[in-house]
Amino acid sequence: MRRLLTFSSVLLATAGFVPAAPAASASDITTELAAIPRLTVVSKDPAPAGFQFFKLTFTQPVDHRHPEGRTFEQRFTLLHRDSSAPTVAYTSGYNVSETPNRSEPTRIVDGNQLSMEYRYFTPSRPEPANWSRDLTIWQAAADEHDAVQALKKIYRGRWLATGASKGGMTATYFRRFFPDDVSGTIPYVAPNDVIDPVDNYNRFLANVGTPECRASLKALQRDALKRRVELGERAKAAAAKKGYTFKTVGSLDKSLEIAVIDSYFGFWQYQKASDCASVPKPGAPAATVWDWFEKVESLNSYSDQELDSVVPYYYQAAVQLGSPEAYDSYLRDLLRYPGADTPRTFVPASVRLPRFDYLAMPDIDFWVKSQGRQLLFVYGSNDPWSAEPFQLGFGTKDSHRYFVSGGNHGSSIAQLPPAQAAEATSAIQRWAGLPESAPARSRMVTTPSDFPRFDTDEMMSSRPRL
Structure with a gap:
């Protein structure tokens, strides 16, 4: 996320x-x-x-x-x-x-x-x-x-x-x-x-790292969206095992699509440039692709259960903090839910969103x-x-x-x-x-051994957006 x-x-x-x-x-x-x-x-x-x-x-x-x-x-x-x-x-x-x-x-x-x-x-x-x-x-x-x-x-x-x-x-x-x-x-x-939505994020994402790494990430995203049925079955099985539901975003398929979009951002947020070598090639086995997304951006990131603990963040992003625009122009021909990757999507309908405070x-x-x-x-x-x-x-x-x-x-x-x-x-x-x-x-x-390490995901089971 x-x-x-x-x-x-x-x-x-x-x-x-x-x-x-x-x-x-x-x-x-x-x-x-x-x-x-x-x-x-x-x-x-x-x-x-x-x-x-x-x-x-x-x-x-x-x-x-x-x-x-x-x-x-x-x-x-x-x-x-x-x-x-x-x-x-x-x-x-x-x-x-x-x-x-x-x-x-x-x-x-x-x-x-x-x-x-x-x-x-x-x-x-x-x-x-x-x-x-x-x-x-x-x-x-x-x-x-x-x-x-x-x-x-x-x-x-x-x-x-x-x-x-x-x-x-x-x-x-x-x-x-x-x-x-x-x-x-x-x-x-x-x-x-x-000033939201005047952003520099997409300009940054278009130039971060090497052209080869950016191309490999985008190729994997396109491949994943073309194989959404195959990957969706894996996501469905994993969601059933964990008791996940998708009422807030609307469907498991919508959650999967947004997670694929966000995986590019998530890769640069948490991974190292050297991890570019581990990005699966288009056509790689579904299990390999699934495991990569589990490391970088779980395809079930936007289940109700994953969102529940962080709704206050998305609420504030939607009304005061602002947020990056989705980096997805190269995926538009494969999207079923264009424009859905915004904070408002992740706030339950029961929480009223006031006008954005500019x-x-x-x-x-x-x-x-x-x-x-x-x-x-x-x-x-x-x-x-x-x-x-x-x-x-x-x-x-x-x-x-x-x-x-x-x-x-x-x-x-x-x-x-x-x-x-x-x-x-x-x-x-x-x-x-x-x-x-x-x-x-x-x-x-270095960190003394008698203190535990800080862990970026200590408080949550999924990769965070912010």
Whole structure:
């Protein structure tokens, strides 16, 4: 699916260079957390040595314009190291991970991490739900503001904000509306669709990689659509085995067609250029073609069950965020559902879609260019979502933007050339108020084995669009 990735895949950063003050005991920090109004400690779970890991809920206003009104419970997790260390506010823009992962900025500052579930991703959803009033980028930013302000009672060091993909967008929007809450913002692979539907995505897709790779992908797509009956039987059998239905998009055949269209985008989003060699040739055995799509873009990606957990993303793409146009002109003679590959297709009919807000993204873009400060954007040169990046402008201060050469939607600071990685690392440390104790590059180390890896698909079973 061409939606933004659901969890940060940045894996490398800094560890072990921050002088650690004596950490609060488990009982001390648990008591402090329990004393924060609106915050509930759900559980304290196992964590790597030197850390404590908590699952939390936080009572949020459904509508921050009327905080005295209805409320809902928003899920958080907290990775605690030391209340005097820097703290990173992390969001995937989707659900919250229930394992003690650390984002790259958290590793760089060796700090604490507050991870937040985005509103309307279950179970962090008000009931009854008023999507058009309550699911906006401002309401979500206000969620993060309330959470950060509440936890600052304990975490007295400097705060940073980060996220990847939709999470990177979320971190940027949070900073726009509440610029003084954190001392630095590090968004990864965050698209900036300023004016929808005026896009640069298809121009990017027409030129990414080599002509040979692009041709092989397009040939496979055409072959798959010509063999839709054969592949459709496999999709039908797989759907029956998993109990999949297709009421939202309309049919399994329609889901298959959209998945074939999106597979080109999905390949460049997640695969490496070297994977071009593994693209099946037209006429390859159906099992080989099926397995390739399962790796890149499942032909059952748009079942009701796969869509259910990400409807809030598609809703926001349809009403505020914008989205890429379908890259399918070379397939038009084989399409049965032209024009269906849009966010509106993936939102159930029971959810009303208001008129698109054409002012929301230009407002964010103008703020970044005119008032943004302490911003550090990381993109991948082969990632389609990086075709429309945030740009620094005439009023942007103390900010940076980097592109990982050949990088995809999992690009990170650690993948940059050494000089750029050192520069980015130094900026983050400075924003966090840390001393320059050694050359930044020497502190870039691989993921410690006592922490699980970030997984781009940890939260979902199918490849995400954003």
